[in-house]
Amino acid sequence: MEDSIGGSSSNDNNIIKEQDRLLPIANVGRLMKQILPQNAKISKEAKETMQECVSEFISFVTSEASEKCRKERRKTVNGDDICWALATLGFDDYAEPMRRKSRTKIQEASTNQNDLC
Amino acid sequence: MKPFLLSHPDTMYNCSQVYCSHSLAHTSYPCGDPYFGSSIVAYGTQAITQQMVPQMLGLASTRIALPVELAEDGPIYVNAKQYHGILRRRQSRAKLKAQNKLIKSRKPYLHESRHRHALKRVRGTGGRFLSAKQLQQFNAELVTDAHSGPGPVNVYQKKDASEAESHPSRTGKNASITFTAISGLTSMSGNSVSFRRPEHNFLGNSPNIGGSSQCSGGLTFGGGARQCTSVGR
Numbered sequence: 001m002e003d004s005i006g007g008s009s010s011n012d013n014n015i016i017k018e019q020d021r022l023l024p025i026a027n028v029g030r031l032m033k034q035i036l037p038q039n040a041k042i043s044k045e046a047k048e049t050m051q052e053c054v055s056e057f058i059s060f061v062t063s064e065a066s067e068k069c070r071k072e073r074r075k076t077v078n079g080d081d082i083c084w085a086l087a088t089l090g091f092d093d094y095a096e097p098m099r100r101k102s103r104t105k106i107q108e109a110s111t112n113q114n115d116l117c
Numbered sequence: 118m119k120p121f122l123l124s125h126p127d128t129m130y131n132c133s134q135v136y137c138s139h140s141l142a143h144t145s146y147p148c149g150d151p152y153f154g155s156s157i158v159a160y161g162t163q164a165i166t167q168q169m170v171p172q173m174l175g176l177a178s179t180r181i182a183l184p185v186e187l188a189e190d191g192p193i194y195v196n197a198k199q200y201h202g203i204l205r206r207r208q209s210r211a212k213l214k215a216q217n218k219l220i221k222s223r224k225p226y227l228h229e230s231r232h233r234h235a236l237k238r239v240r241g242t243g244g245r246f247l248s249a250k251q252l253q254q255f256n257a258e259l260v261t262d263a264h265s266g267p268g269p270v271n272v273y274q275k276k277d278a279s280e281a282e283s284h285p286s287r288t289g290k291n292a293s294i295t296f297t298a299i300s301g302l303t304s305m306s307g308n309s310v311s312f313r314r315p316e317h318n319f320l321g322n323s324p325n326i327g328g329s330s331q332c333s334g335g336l337t338f339g340g341g342a343r344q345c346t347s348v349g350r
Contacts, residue, residue: 063206067205089198090199
């Protein structure tokens with residue numbers, strides 16, 4: 001996991017670290033900038049709001065997939081479970097392209113991951 | 118108390134059943150339901166109400182609302198498919214809040230040592246950090262006569278130059294400090310190109326160091342901003 005690579009943190013053990021609960025705000029801002037024109041600016045508040053939204057969305061979809069795995073007595077949540085969870089939650093327009101291009105997107109995600117590091 | 122910004126009610130299909138959950142009827146958590154899908158045709162003669170709900174991308178479409186429970190300030194309408202997921206997420210967040218594990222406020226930086234390191238770095242004209250060609254992640258040796266801009270030696274650096282031109286004063290010093298911490302988390306390899314590229318996106322001209330900023334706003338259903346009054350279990 002990307003967020004768990006960081007060095008020692010001054011947070012105490014009871015509080016969930018910000019880098020464990022939220023996506024990195026720089027990456028969120030970079031993704032938001034891809035869809036905007038060249039001279040557009042994004043405020044910090046907008047990035048933080050989007051950071052909260054996308055992090056909660058990830059938890060929302062993942063909990064649905066995890067519930068399915070729990071019922072089927074499986075321990076590993078795979079890509080098909082995520083696609084199924086998207087379809088179950090009503091995001092059908094996303095589930096079908098995800099299922100169809102699952103292999104390609106995994107490769108693209110790996111490439112993007114290398115670029116970000 | 119940190120407000121949840123994910124109150125985005127949305128419904129599409131009509132359902133003859135009305136889900137009644139008394140155990141969560143008194144919880145004051147808003148729905149954690151960001152819905153990024155496109156508009157779906159709403160049908161059914163048993164439509165309860167129709168409302169115009171603006172989506173995240175600014176599109177407006179008519180949705181059929183499905184009342185699932187009563188909140189303090191009126192009903193919150195959600196997608197029937199997402200009802201159980203929303204309740205599950207509410208329980209998870211309430212559990213974390215009961216254990217007092219959610220962060221109260223955003224800190225301007227994650228690591229004290231990196232924050233101090235960023236404060237010690239020399240800034241040139243325009244507020245940018247002065248750096249040598251081979252910038253090390255830690256123990257960077259600063260020289261005063263080094264040029265602050267990257268040379269267009271490859272695609273990434275050329276893209277950096279264009280992005281730096283288009284966003285000269287994008288963020289302040291606070292954001293640059295935040296970036297310094299995040300880049301330490303995300304960069305494992307010693308690739309100076311990937312490290313140099315985001316740097317120009319986030320360095321700014323503002324000399325102020327802001328405190329921890331509260332995240333506010335977001336979509337609000339109904340009138341006014343939603344205040345989350347939580348009662349610990």
